[in-house]
Amino acid sequence: MKKILFSSMITGTIIIGALIFGSLRNDVAFYHSLLFLLLLALFCGLTLSCLILRRKAGLDYWLIHSGFLIILSGALISFLFSYRQFLEVKEGEKKSLPGTDLSIRLDKFDLKYYPDGTPREYRSTLSLFKNGHLIKEGKTLVNHPFSYKGFKIYQASYGTGEVALVVGSKGREFVFKEIGDEVLDEKSGLRLKLIDFLPDFVIMDGRPSSRSEEFNNPALKLTAYQGDEPKESGWLFLNFKDFHQGEKEVLAGLSFEDIVRLSYFSGLEVVKDHGAKLAFLGSSLMLLGLARRFYF
């Protein structure tokens, strides 16, 4: 008995060492490695042998130790068999869930802010289809997943889908929705073409690129054509309307006025995890045992 306890203490110490190593590497793959799983299996095996050898131990002992083993069985089932799929769905779009006969349509995405501009709530209104037939409608919010027969749909993230970029020219406005869009400036007879758009403009390694997907420093690149001849090309900045690189004739009269969000996309995490209930059952047993053992 003492030998088993001693071995589990050694194993536990090695597990602690492995966890410290894992947290410094900060790579989840480490905890799924064979070495780490074997350590956990050894720890469980030792706990199980204690449980078998001390058959006559009290109820608390049984609740705590069997609870611990049930938690880890649940974790193993989750690890081996859970279904997990991340989807990015645009408003109005329907996407099928790989490996199932289900598909999800995002009907609406709502975003609410606090007065200081940080997001307060985001919710997706969804329709769920099975083999093309509508079977359930509902919503998903952070902390309030959408459920259907063991599947849970979580609101994981969101992002801006379509935007309209508004360029002003002496009181008039031109709107671009996609890279490659062209508009004709009737006054000058020039064609303006949207070449590029960067939400968070920064020069990296001598080239314009975007630091993030946030609209921190939005910049768009336009080329002005006279007939088929490109006449001028350059960047316009939303935050620096008067800034133009170099001597510009056409572009100097233009300014990047606004970004209008036309739609959002929603990041949805779809999960079917059969191990969770078992892990929570084990947790309840363990807590009951611990409370009895140490508090009553």
Place this chain on the structure above:
Amino acid sequence: MVRLLFQLILGIYILAALCGFKKKGWLKVLLGIGLIIQTIGLILISFAAGHPPFTNLYESLLFLSWLVLLVWILGLRRYQWEDLGSWAAILSSAGIIYSLTFSWKAQPLMPALQSPWLHIHVSSCFLAYALFGLAAVSGLIYLVRPGEKLARMNLTLIRLGFPLLSFGIINGAIWAYSAWGRYWGWDPKEVWALISWLFYLGILHSRFLGVGKKGTAILSIIGFLLILFTFLGVNLLLSGLHSYA
């Protein structure tokens, strides 16, 4: 304004800690008064922010320093914790001093934190931290001045804290499952909570392998260092989902 109130509380605690080494009677009175004022201070902070005082680091530190003294006062009669008083006051003072190094600005609650689990999770974890903090303090005093009473305190505090840490980790897992769709994701905070949990599990089992009172005292100090790293170090040094508190 509230900062000033907490500076006053800090003054009371430091005074109490100094008194505690000589006059035990004054210690209780001063800590009692300090605790009442701190309760009012925390209520003021909560009302101003619109949420309970543990959604960021400076609030958490104030809440934790309050819990340490609350636990001490509640256990005073039953477990005879007089000897811990001065050190409990020092522990609380350290929390308030650290909190005062931040600028106190209430932030609105992000969507993931808007859940009743927030209260249950933080309360149970912090209560465990407070108990383990007092355990470490009793361990420290035991090493300087060994005695039967202190050894008993040391063990009692560990045994009171362990189920609460277990409960805190488990309800955190349930919350994570409802917010993110997984109950365990190897986030650095989760990993370090598990490290601490395994360590205290080890302390509780080590007694069957002949580790004595002195050994338990030393281990309880190391355990609290792990708890401190889980609480503070992870946020300051490792990135993860718990980056807000």
